[in-house]
Amino acid sequence: MTKTADIIITNARVLTMDSDSPKAEAVALSGNRVLAVGTASEIEALATASTKIVDAGGATVMPGFNEAHMHIFPGSVSLRQLNLHGVEGFEALKAAMLEYAAANPDEPLLMGFSADYSIIGLNQPVTRQHLDAIIPDRPFMMFAPDHHTAWANTAALEKADLLNGKDVGVGNEVVMGEDGLASGELREGNAFGPVAALASTGGREELGMVTGMDPENVTPEQYALDRAILKNGLEYCASWGVTSIQNFDGNHYQLRIMRDLEQAGELPVRIRIPFHMKNFMDLSELDKAAEWKKEFATDMLRGDFVKVFMDGVIDSQTAYMLDGYGDRPGYTYEPLFTPEVFDAIAIKADGLGLQIAVHAIGSAAIRQTLDGFEAALKANGKQDHRHRIEHIEVIHPDDIPRFRELGVVASMQPVHYPGGTCFPPEPTTARIGEDRWPYAYAWRTMKDAGATVVFASDWPVSPVSPFQCIQDALTRKPWKDGLPDQRFTLEESLEAYTSIGAWVEFAEDRKGKLKPDFLADVVILSHDIESVPADEIMATVRAVTTICDGRIVYQAA
Known part of the structure; x- marks a missing residue:
């Protein structure tokens, strides 16, 4: 029986990432697979009365982006936090913090992210005293862009029992000040984890990175909150044309939430989540990773690799x-x-x-x-x-x-x-x-x-x-x-975000390219990316439509 097209994308500049046939004019999708790639006339001939026809308006159509290294739980939570990217100087920090605090009166721990190491001044390290001068009476912590350093105010340090310092293990540090008390700087997860635990999420988003362990005694209400946060974060990724995520912190808890979303038909992108091997774990713990590889093994959700810091x-x-x-x-x-x-x-x-x-x-x-x-x-x-x-x-x-x-x-x-x-x-x-x-x-x-x-x-x-x-x-x-x-060329950069990403996760036989029988993971861009000046891509190009597993999971308004 001849398959018919459920979705046809035409009037497109198709970049297939397939070296045998690198460019085309249109793509046909059937179910969760690519049916055909070719000229507009070839593909339009596959349409039936029920086929959805999408006009790309002359813009680029390509395989969905494969985000080969990210942290979905912290990233998803960050959408609710204070974004300090580009904030410079004490007064700008003060304004941002106070506005955020006023908008979140019930949050037990106010949290910011992407605070530059030189946010106060190039040679002036952030201290708890800086943060106390802005918000003295509510716990506050902000992360550096790399999420390996955080700075907390005195209220947060006291509540987390860190103000007098603490041994937090090799490679982690509660930095002490000249006054014999914690300076406010917390290096690595064991140091800032106790503060993160004060948040409304209970710090569960950090456990996959800090300990690799599952959270304990999660209530149905807490699970529902985490599920909603992750679903929102996954949808946010899809809005950028991402159809595959290779996550870089993980625990069984995250995998279970993802499976819940998958079974409910609410997982908008494919995701693989690692077993996080920490330096306090016994070698036998790796047997769990092998079990995860068998337990989570669909094209939408896998738990099939090991992460190490x-x-x-x-x-x-x-x-x-x-x-x-x-x-x-x-x-x-x-x-x-x-x-x-x-x-x-x-x-x-x-x-x-x-x-x-x-x-x-x-x-x-x-x-x-x-x-x-x-x-x-x-x-x-x-x-x-x-x-x-x-x-x-x-x-x-x-x-x-x-x-x-x-x-x-x-x-x-x-x-x-x-x-x-x-x-x-x-x-x-x-x-x-x-x-x-x-x-x-x-x-x-x-x-x-x-x-x-x-x-x-x-x-x-x-x-x-x-x-x-x-x-x-x-x-x-x-x-x-x-x-x-x-520098890379545009072609090399797009390959590094699509076909090479698929190869790295052992999926080169079914995704990362637009070719017949490959998974229907497609992004329609707002422009012909090949015609946009290199230094204008970031400000100009967006995802207009994202299709994952044959489903439209994002459509720009």
């Missing part, structure tokens, strides 16, 4: 660096796992058939991660598990070719580049050190050396917009003359 971030000097920091020579920090422990994790997870994805920002953390993947290769033999390193912000040149040699994916975020559209160059460039600038955020260098490079936003660390990330990939300016040109 190897270090922190550059700005708070918690990244693990070879030869120290540019502005602090000799200070290397320390990894969250010893080489022996990580090697054992890599060997076991690889042996269980699990992909391993490791947050490694500093050059020493990247090297130690590659060493662990090499140990797994030697122990288990060569397998196609497509292990990944996330971020790769400063790499030693000796380690660049190892990505190709070991078959390791370079998962990178152009929007993180200091001096781009999202983050200022300082203090990050000084932290890195000028001698290492050629090997910082080196997407092109990695790709030219044979690494598979995939792009993502790391939302809510930076905006979820694929268009902002793509613009930064196309327009990056070097910090000084003579540095390597790290």
Whole structure:
């Protein structure tokens, strides 16, 4: 029986991401699959009286974006929080905080995000006293853009029992002030987790990142709140043309909510959620990850990989660096796992058939991660598990070719580049050190050396917009003359957000391209993206229609 088209998209500039047939004029969808791709006349001939005809108006039609690294629960919660991106100076911070506090009189913990490390001043660290001067009587905490540092006022520190300091484990720190009390700065999840727990969500959005554990004793009302928050966040992602999410914190609780949404027909995007292996866990915990891979194994929802944090971030000097920091020579920090422990994790997870994805920002953390993947290769033999390193912000040149040699994916975020559209160059460039600038955020260098490079936003660390990330990939300016040109072409950037993202998650046989029998994941853009100047993409291009699994899950008003 010949299939008929349920949806036809015509008058389009179709970018298929299929090298065998890269461009077309129209696309036909049947059920949750692509029926055909071709000329307008070929595709329109497949229409019946019941076919929905969509006129793309000459704009780009392409596979839905595959967001290859993000944090859906914190991101979803951030939609209810105070966005401090671009806020500079004490008076601007004060105005924003007071307005937010007035609008949220019943929130037990006022929370902000995307507060720049230099929000008070370039060389003036945020303290609890700054925040107390604005809001002294209600608990308040704000996150840095990277979500690895937070700052809390005295009321929040007292209520979380952190004002007098606390041992929060390796790689985490309650920073102390000269007065013997907590300064307000909280580094990494174990430090800010007790404050986050004061929120109306009970900090449940942080558990997938901080502990990897499920929340305890969740009431039906709390579950309903979390489900609604996540559904709203997923719909927000769909509004940006995202049809697939590779999440980077996780627990069984999140997977259960996603399955609930899937079974109710309310899951607007595909999502895979990892088992988060923490440094306090026994190696046997990885058996749970293998069980999750079997338990959650549909095209809409998977729990099929392992996430590991190897270090922190550059700005708070918690990244693990070879030869120290540019502005602090000799200070290397320390990894969250010893080489022996990580090697054992890599060997076991690889042996269980699990992909391993490791947050490694500093050059020493990247090297130690590659060493662990090499140990797994030697122990288990060569397998196609497509292990990944996330971020790769400063790499030693000796380690660049190892990505190709070991078959390791370079998962990178152009929007993180200091001096781009999202983050200022300082203090990050000084932290890195000028001698290492050629090997910082080196997407092109990695790709030219044979690494598979995939792009993502790391939302809510930076905006979820694929268009902002793509613009930064196309327009990056070097910090000084003579540095390597790290720019991607538009085609390369779109591939890194679609077909390569699908390959990285072992779905290259069914998504990431518009070709017959592939899953019907499609985005119709507002413009012909190929005709938009590179430095105008972020402000100009939007998703008009997002189709996931053959369903229209977003339609612009």
